[in-house]
Amino acid sequence: MLDEARQTIDDALLTRIDAWWRAANYLSVGQIYLLDNPLLREPLRAEHVKPRLLGHWGTSPGQNFLYAHLNRAIIQRDLDMIYISGPGHGGPSLVSAAWLDGTYSEVYSNVGDDEAGLRELFRQFSFPGGIPSHVAPETPGSIHEGGELGYALSHAYGAAFDNPGLTVATCIGDGEAETGPLATAWHSNKFLDPATDGAVLPILHLNGYKIANPTVLARIPRRELEHLMAGYGHTPYWFEAGFDDEDHLSVHRRFATLLDEVLDHIATIQRDAREGTLDGRAAWPAIVFKTPKGWTGPREVDGHQVENTYRSHQVPMSAVRGNEEYTRLLEEWMRSYRPEELFDDDGRLHPDLRELSPSGPRRMSANPHANGGLLTRDLHLPDFREFAVDVPVPGGVIDEPTTVLGRWLAGVVTSNPDNFLIMGPDETASNRLSAAVAAGGKRWLGETLPTDDSLSPTGRVFEMLSEHQCQGWLEGYLLTGRHGLFNCYEAFIHIIDAMFNQHAKWLKVTREIPWRVPIPSLNYLLSSHVWRQDHNGFSHQDPGFIDHVVNKKADVIRVYLPPDTNTLLSTYDHCLRSRDYVNVVVAGKQPGPQWLTMDEAIAHCTRGIGIWEFASSDGGEGEPDVVLACAGDVPTVETLAAADLLRQHLPELRVRVVNVVDLMRLQDEREHPHGLSAREFDALFTTDKPVVFAYHGYPWLIHRLTYRHTNHDNIHVRGYKEEGTTTTPFDMVMLNDLDRYHLVIDVIDRVPGLAAEQAVLRQRMADARLRARLYTREHGTDIPEVAEWAWPDARARGLPARAG
Amino acid sequence: MLDEARQTIDDALLTRIDAWWRAANYLSVGQIYLLDNPLLREPLRAEHVKPRLLGHWGTSPGQNFLYAHLNRAIIQRDLDMIYISGPGHGGPSLVSAAWLDGTYSEVYSNVGDDEAGLRELFRQFSFPGGIPSHVAPETPGSIHEGGELGYALSHAYGAAFDNPGLTVATCIGDGEAETGPLATAWHSNKFLDPATDGAVLPILHLNGYKIANPTVLARIPRRELEHLMAGYGHTPYWFEAGFDDEDHLSVHRRFATLLDEVLDHIATIQRDAREGTLDGRAAWPAIVFKTPKGWTGPREVDGHQVENTYRSHQVPMSAVRGNEEYTRLLEEWMRSYRPEELFDDDGRLHPDLRELSPSGPRRMSANPHANGGLLTRDLHLPDFREFAVDVPVPGGVIDEPTTVLGRWLAGVVTSNPDNFLIMGPDETASNRLSAAVAAGGKRWLGETLPTDDSLSPTGRVFEMLSEHQCQGWLEGYLLTGRHGLFNCYEAFIHIIDAMFNQHAKWLKVTREIPWRVPIPSLNYLLSSHVWRQDHNGFSHQDPGFIDHVVNKKADVIRVYLPPDTNTLLSTYDHCLRSRDYVNVVVAGKQPGPQWLTMDEAIAHCTRGIGIWEFASSDGGEGEPDVVLACAGDVPTVETLAAADLLRQHLPELRVRVVNVVDLMRLQDEREHPHGLSAREFDALFTTDKPVVFAYHGYPWLIHRLTYRHTNHDNIHVRGYKEEGTTTTPFDMVMLNDLDRYHLVIDVIDRVPGLAAEQAVLRQRMADARLRARLYTREHGTDIPEVAEWAWPDARARGLPARAG
Numbered sequence A, B: 001m002l003d004e005a006r007q008t009i010d011d012a013l014l015t016r017i018d019a020w021w022r023a024a025n026y027l028s029v030g031q032i033y034l035l036d037n038p039l040l041r042e043p044l045r046a047e048h049v050k051p052r053l054l055g056h057w058g059t060s061p062g063q064n065f066l067y068a069h070l071n072r073a074i075i076q077r078d079l080d081m082i083y084i085s086g087p088g089h090g091g092p093s094l095v096s097a098a099w100l101d102g103t104y105s106e107v108y109s110n111v112g113d114d115e116a117g118l119r120e121l122f123r124q125f126s127f128p129g130g131i132p133s134h135v136a137p138e139t140p141g142s143i144h145e146g147g148e149l150g151y152a153l154s155h156a157y158g159a160a161f162d163n164p165g166l167t168v169a170t171c172i173g174d175g176e177a178e179t180g181p182l183a184t185a186w187h188s189n190k191f192l193d194p195a196t197d198g199a200v201l202p203i204l205h206l207n208g209y210k211i212a213n214p215t216v217l218a219r220i221p222r223r224e225l226e227h228l229m230a231g232y233g234h235t236p237y238w239f240e241a242g243f244d245d246e247d248h249l250s251v252h253r254r255f256a257t258l259l260d261e262v263l264d265h266i267a268t269i270q271r272d273a274r275e276g277t278l279d280g281r282a283a284w285p286a287i288v289f290k291t292p293k294g295w296t297g298p299r300e301v302d303g304h305q306v307e308n309t310y311r312s313h314q315v316p317m318s319a320v321r322g323n324e325e326y327t328r329l330l331e332e333w334m335r336s337y338r339p340e341e342l343f344d345d346d347g348r349l350h351p352d353l354r355e356l357s358p359s360g361p362r363r364m365s366a367n368p369h370a371n372g373g374l375l376t377r378d379l380h381l382p383d384f385r386e387f388a389v390d391v392p393v394p395g396g397v398i399d400e401p402t403t404v405l406g407r408w409l410a411g412v413v414t415s416n417p418d419n420f421l422i423m424g425p426d427e428t429a430s431n432r433l434s435a436a437v438a439a440g441g442k443r444w445l446g447e448t449l450p451t452d453d454s455l456s457p458t459g460r461v462f463e464m465l466s467e468h469q470c471q472g473w474l475e476g477y478l479l480t481g482r483h484g485l486f487n488c489y490e491a492f493i494h495i496i497d498a499m500f501n502q503h504a505k506w507l508k509v510t511r512e513i514p515w516r517v518p519i520p521s522l523n524y525l526l527s528s529h530v531w532r533q534d535h536n537g538f539s540h541q542d543p544g545f546i547d548h549v550v551n552k553k554a555d556v557i558r559v560y561l562p563p564d565t566n567t568l569l570s571t572y573d574h575c576l577r578s579r580d581y582v583n584v585v586v587a588g589k590q591p592g593p594q595w596l597t598m599d600e601a602i603a604h605c606t607r608g609i610g611i612w613e614f615a616s617s618d619g620g621e622g623e624p625d626v627v628l629a630c631a632g633d634v635p636t637v638e639t640l641a642a643a644d645l646l647r648q649h650l651p652e653l654r655v656r657v658v659n660v661v662d663l664m665r666l667q668d669e670r671e672h673p674h675g676l677s678a679r680e681f682d683a684l685f686t687t688d689k690p691v692v693f694a695y696h697g698y699p700w701l702i703h704r705l706t707y708r709h710t711n712h713d714n715i716h717v718r719g720y721k722e723e724g725t726t727t728t729p730f731d732m733v734m735l736n737d738l739d740r741y742h743l744v745i746d747v748i749d750r751v752p753g754l755a756a757e758q759a760v761l762r763q764r765m766a767d768a769r770l771r772a773r774l775y776t777r778e779h780g781t782d783i784p785e786v787a788e789w790a791w792p793d794a795r796a797r798g799l800p801a802r803a804g
Ligand SMILES: Cc1ncc(C[n+]2csc(CCOP(=O)(O)OP(=O)(O)O)c2C)c(N)n1
Pocket: A056, A058, A059, A087, A089, A146, A147, A148, A149, A150, A172, A173, A174, A175, A176, A177, A179, A205, A207, A209, A210, A211, A215, A293, A313, B425, B426, B427, B465, B492, B495
């Protein structure tokens, strides 16, 4: 097999590879510069040049070179390979490749494979109404935007997991390599199983520069960089070219040989692993590809060296239009690729060059893994109803939502052994998903000790202490059509705010691209949330990820705050069935009262919002005097406790309790697909009664979501207002005025007439707060009247009991 | 000097060091577990034990060990040293050290240095009303929270820059080392000048585990880890202890010797560099400190191994109260440190142990660098008025705001050669601060080439392609009392959302701690913003950092959107003089019209919000028919262009133009110190007239800020609604309905009566949008009527001219 693969690479083939490289370079320059005259059939004139020159040349020739050679290897070895372009700002490179192998014209019929098509290919690039300047969702073959640098390698690993036949060639910019996420992503190799996963081939594009500076890795001694790669657990293969006048054939010959060695090395590792003869962890190959930035581009412009300096990063000459000197330079540069040898009279690529691209789905630009929805299989989901907590009466039982969810997830993991992963930054047990860990095992290819727990080379739970890595791996896995979940402390999910942005943007754009097939949703489970960060403190309290996500397109954003276990189960079942969304689910891991039976939970989650009749005291008819609304598990408890107090002290007051699971229901229907109509909203929240809203997160979000609704001015929100430390759970809610006593005070203050009448009750509530606070200071725990509080119906039956 | 430093470390001293270590361990356990009976003068009983056990034991003994030895070295070498605890969750460790050296009782008079103090020390830890469980602002000697892991090393380097006499000992958790930010932070050594900066001593705390898993670095072969450290440019010093029954004296002896070697190595590097004899880049020492997690703690609990496993991460035995077995185990454990040998009858530390701590400001817990405000010197700021753009008439001149700011910053850099730094992820030139780069040079200790630009080992601009690194370095620099600025693409500043959170939380807490002295503000300059990401596209468009920051405490948050150059200069002068804030300034780098003279700019910035009389057509008296409000440079242009159109087409309409520089002025005065009173707000925005608000960012933020104000329901906001790609500037605003034509439509739709009357004008505006869009599709640039638009007063004079 390996020997067969090693077919001859004769000079004739190398010559053609060089021609293909020239073609790709030509197309890259053409996209950046030309409006017209794509084949330079006539001398270049001002009107052929774009008035605004936008794009990145510097990285393109190196990537074109790699692409040419990878194509050769794919054909000769029949490889199933995708390509991830870390420096995805080099959009022209991947677009060129896709045009050269025919995919581009297949998916975009307006861009033909002839001269007219070429003209359109050039024109549309970075042009209004055209395509973006980066490798983007619009680029066939890509699962990676590459605008925000740092995620190439973790995306690559995510794609390779559970894809034993796939090889993911990954170009990493030497600038990109300076980012934190990329720097730690090298360690992904300790989580890849050579037997059941595919291969990742990292290619460090050591072109020496970033935008305006040299790169760190280019300015340390070669030996140091080789140490670094070895320290990352790789076998470095060093390739250097373009800095002298070695002829191109020789350069290609050297690279082809090196690439064969590298691919043989990968094949050997995989064979050994699959035959069970691999000794220890594999030292996977990685290529250090040292070539000049802007290779083959203009050497000098305006007396400044350009090739092999940062000056070639974007457009080597800007403002070409109308500048004769630059126009001449540009024409010379483009002609240096000898387009007349590459394209026929119709402007089509010569057939012998076209043959250098693989065909059909073997083309990296047409590989179905890079359009993951094509390969998506639905999950086999255990019936979540079977995991229901039995709730004899509201508040009658105490249970831990994520613990129960973990049991269901254990079923998901075992029923989908190659189609579902759980990611967590060392918090999956802390978030109490231990059942899923036990069922799936934790992925680990490092050394193990007898004292270790649940570690396995094929584990289904991935735990590295890097939120970036978890997010990047999961994105790669989803984008190639599989399913997964990321569990994280709520506060620290902000670490991946920027990555989330990019993924949400990707989803938004792909929804508008007909040939992109929907992929499984990105599912977050944020536990250990702001109200129950018991071991930690202020630094671990931040419910603002929700605020962050709702800035993205409503079409792709879903936020759920299930108040108890059965609603959590129902919510998550829904999430794992969905496509093309980002689902943010915030759920507690601490024991808490359970409110709804499974049937009620399903109905409540289907509505997303609803009146809790059992908790309301308005008799279910007529307008209430006040609405107590709540979203989130802890706010729900405080709201019900407040409702209980109101029943006791103000039995005449008509209180309606509304619980929100699906936060987006609060928006107007014109703003979000889940939004309520004005009529529905008014029915729930009235048009003029005070609403006291206890919310899990930063209170102003509720205002931002509801500002279009009639009764908005009467909504009074309590939530986290950035007050906290290491303290008891009830002290936390008191610090933020979200506690039951304060909610009662809010009701008294807002319901017309009560303030004057109920001054004594108000004062008692204030005293109760004080008493509760003092109790914590003395005992270190919450006052029993709070800690042991139970909903009246449960209390009446001597409940709650702990679920068993 | 070095020889002198190498004083004898005899067994007597080592014995005392061991006793100090035992004392620190004892105190660490005591803090986690005990409410009372701090010296175990009586048998441990249930009521002596805390009811809620919160904290992290696992990391503490290792850090206590390091602290003991660093203290010895500080005394013997008279070192100026601070300590950064990466695994800052080990709060007990640093609190113990500060109590043992007396600082704690000095700053917290309620915690004396005797038995009563000890009782309070124990009780308050993770206790309601007490102190947080982590190393926190409340912890003397810390500049680092360590709750959110990953930033220890970049904080350390930030502290060391421009502090040639300082050594920053930095403990890095092996879990923490898996994070992206930490993984790239090792490369900071290519940015540290051994001659003019201090030293950073990284100590990798290889205790094998994180919360629930082994760590990656603990499970690769020693040789691989050494390669990694060498690849990072360090000389690794390996220390391993605690895994066998080597006696403690021998362990201490070995570590003391190793530490001396390491400190000698640092001293040699510094001496050589300062004498000019250093050859090449220094391979600074780094210690790999391999010791068991939970060292000296319980070996086994409930039949599970605890010491040297992840099970020792938090509390080795939880729920001790009432559990006799655990109580006995705890007592045994604590007595194993032999408290009777460590504390005298009054509970004071024995004097011969106290002597092991340095004295006065040499104590790491009392080192002024760790309370940076103590050392803060005001900046010497060039008079920004001298950099003013001459604005003969509004809109009469075109200039690039950040280019001009760069000139002023050049002055700041040169006038404050060791007190001000500029950070940027390779974008400082792209953001057009080139003058500052030229003046200060760019920091670079890697190899250099003749073609390089402005690189220098003492450069004042730091550019590494890691937003985390920029942020972490700057935080370290600020927290040690110096000044700086972080310039970044607006979209990618989200990369440090989580780091910003931690810094803002730190500032919030320090403001409540009397002994913490205010430090210089954290200043952001976000350029290359959402509206002008010309070379890039959708992935580079995100104005949501503002939304993120305003969730933090109003006391520390300031957001500015200067509409032109003179307002930017005035704003930044203000920012660089401020303390304890986070200042977010969003400013364009593209050429744009200049509106205000310097005097007007100063007045406008001082107000933070104001009516632009020149642009209003309401004659300055009486109520307007409509308010056009704007915040941000591009929205200001569109608003003025809309005002121009309205003047032409609806000359009778009374239009008031309000510009907002200081976004927080929009909040209510009860919400933010800069907030307007109801009266002020109503005066500007009226109580009932339509307000069409053109905003730089996500529109809903304006609703969230203004929801308490009377006229809120009439505010109609346009902003970025997540629509974009690579296109022309005007196409971008059109995609988001923020363009002048749409603003006119909004006015027609909102001003009572106009909709019916002005259907033709409305249609013309829609047509103008269409025409503008089609023009871009054909020409690739913006239609001249937009691109060349000028404010009427300027137009009348044949302006604008380009500045400069
Ligand atoms: C996280 C992030 N920060 C900053 C940028 C701005 N930026 C765009 S390209 C670039 C330089 C990239 O250099 P490198 O990775 O070496 O790519 P190449 O040299 O191949 O262009 C930078 C800093 C970015 N895209 N992403």
